Amino acid sequence: MKSPTNPSGPPVAIKRGNEPPPTRRSFVTAAAAVVTGTIAVLTPLGVGVAAFLSPLFRKSQSPKVQVALLDQVPDDGQPRVFPVIADREDAWTRYPxxxxxxxxxxxxxxxxxxxAFTAKCPHAGCFIGYSSGNKLFKCPCHTSTFKVDGTRLRGDGEVAPRGMDPLPVEIRQEAAKDGKQLASVWVEFIDFRTGIKERIPAT
Ligand code: FES
Structure with a gap:
């Protein structure tokens, strides 16, 4: 470092210990730089963590599923059972x-x-069967019995706290391969909570 000159004599060396103390302004500038740097590092990190965890907090929706063609459900008042096939997903994985x-x-x-009624028993979730002989739905787990309209055969005498759960239905016209229109039956497959009188979606 070049020593400062003394106009009236030889150069004068300044000792390090004699440097002026940092001012309040330089301290504030340094602190601001540290804060800015910290934010610059933490912001993308926080965004990444939030994106990773967001599936855990996503509210799942009841899927609308095509379950049958309308022709498969003749208007004879007879209950017919159909599987519900849909993509299932947990927090991070999709199972088609x-x-x-x-x-x-x-x-x-x-x-x-x-x-439409879900085949899941409102008592504890067992699969409800249908007996065409006496035209009754029966749950094999704790013997709850339901009429064809989904109501409980013995009312509060059944262990099930409510009747079978109805599901919203819509008919959609789909184009078949031969160009004809086919009517298909879609249901909103709501998974209701079991063991309570009220009909409340589980998710
Ligand atoms: S699960 Fe159906 S009666 Fe208990």
């Missing part, structure tokens, strides 16, 4: 075309659209 449940479709005389 999984069986996620089953529905009963019933179409009475002259009805354009069937009624």
């Amino acid at each position: 075309a999984q069986r996620i449940g089953a529905v009963y479709l019933i179409r009475n005389k002259g009805e354009a659209k069937p009624t």
Whole structure:
């Protein structure tokens, strides 16, 4: 470093210990630089962590699923069971075309659209069967019995706290390979909570 000159004599060396102390302004500047640098590092990190964890907090929606062709549900009042096949996903993984449940479709005389009930028992979730002999739905786990309209046969005498859970149904016209229109039955497959009187979606 070049020594400062003394106009009236030889150069004067400045000792390091004699340097002026840092001012308040330089301290604030340094602190601001540290804060800015920290934010620059942490912001992308926080965004990455949030993106990674976001599936855990995503509210899953009830899928709308095609379960049958309308022709497969004649209007004879007879319940028919159909599997519900849909993509299933947990927080980070998608499992295509999984069986996620089953529905009963019933179409009475002259009805354009069937009624749908999930086959999951509202008591504890067992698969409800149908007995065409006495026209009753029966759960094999704790003997809850339901009429064809989904209500409980013995009301509060059943262990199931409510009737079978109905599902929203819509009919869609689809184009077949031969160009004809096919009516298909779609249901919104809602997974209801079990063991309670109220009908509340589980997710
Ligand atoms: S699970 Fe159906 S009666 Fe208990």
